[in-house]
Amino acid sequence: MTMDNNKIYQDTPGKKNIIHLNNAGSSLMTQxxxxxxxxxxxxxxxxxxxxxxxxxxxxxxxxxxxxxxxxxxxxxxxxxxxxxxxxxxxxxxxxxxxxxxxxxxxxxxxxxxxxxxxxxxxxxxxxxxxxxxxxxxxxxxxxxxxxxxxxxxxxxxxxxxxxxxxxxxxxxxxxxxxxxxxxxxxxxxxxxxxxxxxxxxxxxxxxxxxxxxxxxxxxxxxxxxxxxxxxxxxxxxxxxxxxxxxxxxxxxxxxxxxxxxxxxxxxxxxxxxxxxxxxxxxxIGLENIQTRIDELANYLRGKLNEIEGVSTHTISQHQCGIITFSVNGIEAASIVNKLRENGINTSLSEPSSTLLDANKNKLPNLIRSSVHYFNDEDELGKFISVLKEIIN
Ligand SMILES: Cc1ncc(COP(=O)(O)O)c(C=O)c1O
CATH class of the missing domain: 3.40.640.10 (Type I PLP-dependent aspartate aminotransferase-like (Major domain))
Structure with missing residues (x-):
């Protein structure tokens, strides 16, 4: 089966209510x-x-x-x-x-x-x-x-x-x-x-x-x-x-x-x-899922990197749907909360969850956005513009 986005969106009731970028936390169930x-x-x-x-x-x-x-x-x-x-x-x-x-x-x-x-x-x-x-x-x-x-x-x-x-x-x-x-x-x-x-x-x-x-x-x-x-x-x-x-x-x-x-x-x-x-x-097929996730994650990573004051934290060429970032001068928890008030789910990633890596790379608290194949470019665009409003 190839990716039928319309069917996928219809099968995902939560998509009507929120922009869910917390798929690495707990994703949205299908109908x-x-x-x-x-x-x-x-x-x-x-x-x-x-x-x-x-x-x-x-x-x-x-x-x-x-x-x-x-x-x-x-x-x-x-x-x-x-x-x-x-x-x-x-x-x-x-x-x-x-x-x-x-x-x-x-x-x-x-x-x-x-x-x-x-x-x-x-x-x-x-x-x-x-x-x-x-x-x-x-x-x-x-x-x-x-x-x-x-x-x-x-x-x-x-x-x-x-x-x-x-x-x-x-x-x-x-x-x-x-x-x-x-x-x-x-x-x-x-x-x-x-x-x-x-x-x-x-x-x-x-x-x-x-x-x-x-x-x-x-x-x-x-x-x-x-x-x-x-x-x-x-x-x-x-x-x-x-x-x-x-x-x-x-x-x-x-x-x-x-x-x-x-x-x-x-x-x-x-x-x-x-x-x-x-x-x-x-x-759907796991290859298809991975391809769409990569597409959306690359798009989002690119958009985040364009925002002044935002640093994405990627430590390898081999990347997936998880993108963590921090914002200069604003606590990650406060960004996560404000995004949620605006109907966008992300999560807080604390150094203690991967302590050795966090110490080595001097990671602060991070905002974790994790995309899935049922997300789309419109949602990611909205996320970016809300984030910009929060920062400015
Ligand atoms: C890498 C990794 N392993 C294990 C777990 C634990 O999974 P569970 O909460 O289902 O026990 C998590 C949960 O976030 C995780 O990120």
Missing amino acids: QVLDTQIKHLNLEANIGGYEAMAQMSEELDQVYNSVAKLINASADEIAIVENATVGWAMAFYAIDFKPGDRILTVEAEYVSNFIAYLHMAKEKDVSIEVIPSGEDGELCLDILESMIDENVKLISATHVPTNSGLVNSVAALGDIARKHNILFMVDACQSVGQMPIDVEEIKCDMLSATSRKYLRGPRGVGFLYVKKSVIEKLHPPIIDLRGAKWKSATEYELRNDAKRFENWESNYAGTLGLGAAIDYALD
Whole structure:
């Protein structure tokens, strides 16, 4: 399918009310995602939650196929969980770290992931080392090669960090991880839904993502991919009757698929909504989505750079739909609030969300504008003129 902008605009009810440039925070759901969830909630209210689950069992199974198709995996490698953080943590805390193990990560690593590394360092005496990036924002792969030894247990990287628009070259990390037989984990929370993601190409062992961001799905749902050959090596930190079978007074048996990382109780309306969101994105095509996002982001970056007093903060040639900027002499929070009063959603990006990168690049609080394919040039023009009014 090619991009049918009229249909896309009609399918996006929120577009009538606001200019939504907070797609990296939580995007606008399509009418289809909304209807899917409401239909299931109605079913739960009318026939009972367990009965609704049973009635929709085929559709619920289908969601795993949709996630698998989205990232080129198979359905038994997918766990559907509460959010990206739960997915990521279920995999990370399942790794059998030993004292002396080394974790290699990236400069623009996401706050919650880094906190988990620090926690693991405290609990298990592992070390955390950062793969440097060059002046151009690109990962220094030759330095990474020289950092590898038999104690490197995990390479773990955020694909698209929360700010700056950087797209880390995860496939290049995957090549090195695979060559040295090191576990490789990718936080694809901000990239899934805005560009094609292929776990075979990235060569990752684990990958986590959320529904509400570029996938345009509901809040409170996410997923985890774990490569088939790795699943059996990972014991989830929390298991219940979903992930394991109770065999006897002294035994349980873990499932052999990725559902071992799930809990029994789940938000089924949200899961079905996630499926509808993925199917919608697949229908449009992830290449088409990425092309339109790039077009709009380049347009917006150009317009922002023309405004006196505005500095965009981009640290790499590989950019996506996220554009962060600051305004000379005006606090970012105040700009975000004034934009919102004018019907324009952006968000505040604080240094603490990517602390190492923010310290290195001396980043202040930033305004984050994140475009999606359902935005258009008219909206971006309005955003620019409102911003100019706020500044002057
Ligand atoms: C890079 C990155 N990873 C993980 C997360 C956490 O996602 P969730 O809130 O769905 O757990 C975020 C959220 O902003 C993020 O930007």
